[in-house]
Amino acid sequence: MKNKSNKNFIHQNQKTFFFDDFLETSPKQKKINKSKISEDRLYILFSVFFSLILIFSISIFSISIKPSDFQEYKKTDQNSLFLRRDIVDRNDQLIASNINSYHAAIKPSLIKNKESFIINIKLNFPEISLAELKKNLENKKYFYLKKRLTEVEKNKLWSFGEKGIIFEPYQGRVYPHGQLFSHVLGQTDDDNYGISGIEKFFDKDLKNIKKKNDPLFLTLDTNIQFLIKTELKKAMHDFNAKAAGGLLMDVNNGEVLSLVSLPDYNLNIRNDISDLKYMNQITKGVYELGSVFKTFTLALAIEENILLPDTIVENITNKVKCSKYTIGDIHKFPEKLSAEDILIRSSNIGSLMIGRKIGEEKLKNFLKNLGFLKPINFELEEIGKPLNFNWEQCKLETVSFGHGITTTPLQAAAAYAAITNGGYIINPTLNLQKKLDIKNQKSIISEKTSNQINKILRKVVTDKEGTGSFADIFGYDVGGKTGTAKNYINSNQNINTFISIFPSKNPKYVLLILLDDPKAAPHISYNYRGQIIKNISRNEAGWNSAYVTGKIIEKIGPILAINNKEVHNTHVVKKNN
Amino acid sequence: MLKMLRFNRKKIIICSIYISFFIAIPVIKNETRLIEKKTQIHKRQILFLQKNLLEANLEFQYLTSPEVLTNKVNENIDIKYKNLNASQIYLNFDDFISEQKKTTKVAINEKQKQ
Numbered sequence: 001m002k003n004k005s006n007k008n009f010i011h012q013n014q015k016t017f018f019f020d021d022f023l024e025t026s027p028k029q030k031k032i033n034k035s036k037i038s039e040d041r042l043y044i045l046f047s048v049f050f051s052l053i054l055i056f057s058i059s060i061f062s063i064s065i066k067p068s069d070f071q072e073y074k075k076t077d078q079n080s081l082f083l084r085r086d087i088v089d090r091n092d093q094l095i096a097s098n099i100n101s102y103h104a105a106i107k108p109s110l111i112k113n114k115e116s117f118i119i120n121i122k123l124n125f126p127e128i129s130l131a132e133l134k135k136n137l138e139n140k141k142y143f144y145l146k147k148r149l150t151e152v153e154k155n156k157l158w159s160f161g162e163k164g165i166i167f168e169p170y171q172g173r174v175y176p177h178g179q180l181f182s183h184v185l186g187q188t189d190d191d192n193y194g195i196s197g198i199e200k201f202f203d204k205d206l207k208n209i210k211k212k213n214d215p216l217f218l219t220l221d222t223n224i225q226f227l228i229k230t231e232l233k234k235a236m237h238d239f240n241a242k243a244a245g246g247l248l249m250d251v252n253n254g255e256v257l258s259l260v261s262l263p264d265y266n267l268n269i270r271n272d273i274s275d276l277k278y279m280n281q282i283t284k285g286v287y288e289l290g291s292v293f294k295t296f297t298l299a300l301a302i303e304e305n306i307l308l309p310d311t312i313v314e315n316i317t318n319k320v321k322c323s324k325y326t327i328g329d330i331h332k333f334p335e336k337l338s339a340e341d342i343l344i345r346s347s348n349i350g351s352l353m354i355g356r357k358i359g360e361e362k363l364k365n366f367l368k369n370l371g372f373l374k375p376i377n378f379e380l381e382e383i384g385k386p387l388n389f390n391w392e393q394c395k396l397e398t399v400s401f402g403h404g405i406t407t408t409p410l411q412a413a414a415a416y417a418a419i420t421n422g423g424y425i426i427n428p429t430l431n432l433q434k435k436l437d438i439k440n441q442k443s444i445i446s447e448k449t450s451n452q453i454n455k456i457l458r459k460v461v462t463d464k465e466g467t468g469s470f471a472d473i474f475g476y477d478v479g480g481k482t483g484t485a486k487n488y489i490n491s492n493q494n495i496n497t498f499i500s501i502f503p504s505k506n507p508k509y510v511l512l513i514l515l516d517d518p519k520a521a522p523h524i525s526y527n528y529r530g531q532i533i534k535n536i537s538r539n540e541a542g543w544n545s546a547y548v549t550g551k552i553i554e555k556i557g558p559i560l561a562i563n564n565k566e567v568h569n570t571h572v573v574k575k576n577n
Numbered sequence: 578m579l580k581m582l583r584f585n586r587k588k589i590i591i592c593s594i595y596i597s598f599f600i601a602i603p604v605i606k607n608e609t610r611l612i613e614k615k616t617q618i619h620k621r622q623i624l625f626l627q628k629n630l631l632e633a634n635l636e637f638q639y640l641t642s643p644e645v646l647t648n649k650v651n652e653n654i655d656i657k658y659k660n661l662n663a664s665q666i667y668l669n670f671d672d673f674i675s676e677q678k679k680t681t682k683v684a685i686n687e688k689q690k691q
Contacts, residue, residue, distance in 0.1 A: 057599075060599075060602050060603065060606075061602075063606065064602060064606060093638065094634065094635065094638040097631070097635055099631075099632070099635065100628070174635065176635060176638040176639040176642055177638075177639075177642050177644065178642075178644070180642070180643075180644065222642070222643060223643055226642075226643035226644060226647075227643075230647075558666055561666060
């Protein structure tokens, strides 16, 4: 092509040459010169179109690789659905859950007829203060009319047709069982932060996004909790008690099946409660529990080979002078009693004498190892701290029968579990996922001593002289110890406790029943070994706490027996054969 | 000439690929969007059903709570329930039958004695 084009300019026979005006003679150049559109314009147009195509291509590419809105929608929606995990009991029964609800807020500037609005509010929500509402409307600032609306309240407000009512969505916590678990579960605030009980202790765990589809399993059993609460409520009425508490715990792994404290309150209603009787009696209440401590004194004496259960303790007097105090017994006991009889009849002087034989240092260390001298480690915020005391004059004597030493009922139940399960210290727990291997636990007494104590505790219930006869429910082999103590704040009031274990041959459960300031109940017909007794004016733990324990075991026994092979094999199969 | 043709063919192929991609991408994207919209609708339906299920479960848990059931029983049924003794609990039907047979035999023997 090039050769051909050159031929146009230089002829083969050409002998001369001349300078041609290239710009004028080049056809291409001539064409360009003749064209109306300049070359620069073409370049500009090209670059514009090219850049447009480039922009579109890039944008299409970026849209293609961008994650879709759907995924974002999914993320936000899931977050809004599960702010807090559900809480369920050991049988998978729901005891706390989140629901979507609304707060009603007001934008005063959007409310046209303020007077009719106020009248509507007055008619439908009489609990709202009108003076405050008027003041807020005049301020013209955004404010909350009512928080945590129910469906009915929301519909009422909706029917007003006011633009100024803003329904702010929020997630609220609901408790389907109302006040059944009030002292255990605790509550959350409006921002879904736990403020008391389990809700506070497991706050982080309950908000863990990774676990949001799995509920938090508690060791509690709703049915047993209800049965114990019902009986305690009845007992409070029958004995005119100020407060009551009940705790059922597995002695081998510390799982708390029921924790009841009365009076209680409805978790679904937010109220300020300042009355002390509403505190958790089992974990927060610190009491002098009295004679239930005699079991520890005797267990230590047997463990240290100071005496055997049948060793006779002589010269048991009615009164003992100790420093400036005089210690005595309510009843007159024989001068000679076996060690086990001291516990069965609950003799203060007998226990005091055993305590003196043990010595202060050993008893102190034993109680320390049982965890009585410091607050217990438990999954609730409301934990009581035992009152500090000095091991001065007479402390050994009083502590040996359970006076002058304070503790929470939870600690006492845990100590009974340790004494009766073969001697292994266990820590009470509400978390079902926390598995405890009893054999890895620290041992406080030998299995032999533990078995001996179990037999004596059984005799407290079955023996003619025993103080806990009313807890002897056929088929459940109940053992236990009563404790009647004076309230250290008001000495006219009693704190009556009964700590039972069952079945006593191979304990599985410990049940603690506490009544604060119970009165004698002459209207109750007691069934004492087949005899009906009425008009009883006695007020010791055996006549109320042990009686209530019997009533409770009668009801919860069948439920526990079905779940408990040991109880079934011992009491059901044997009977059938 | 051939060279030029080859060059043009290359250009044509590149252009046609580019154009086809240029057309295909929005088409695919549109289809994807439509599918995503459908998925969103289904997702919303699932969420709605989940919400209903949660509420139903909550209602069920409330209505079957021991307290509510006890109140309902007291209101509607005029039967006083008795607590079972351990001896009255049978974990399988055979145990129950064998125990009943024992009782029947005792009753028959007593009749025979009479």
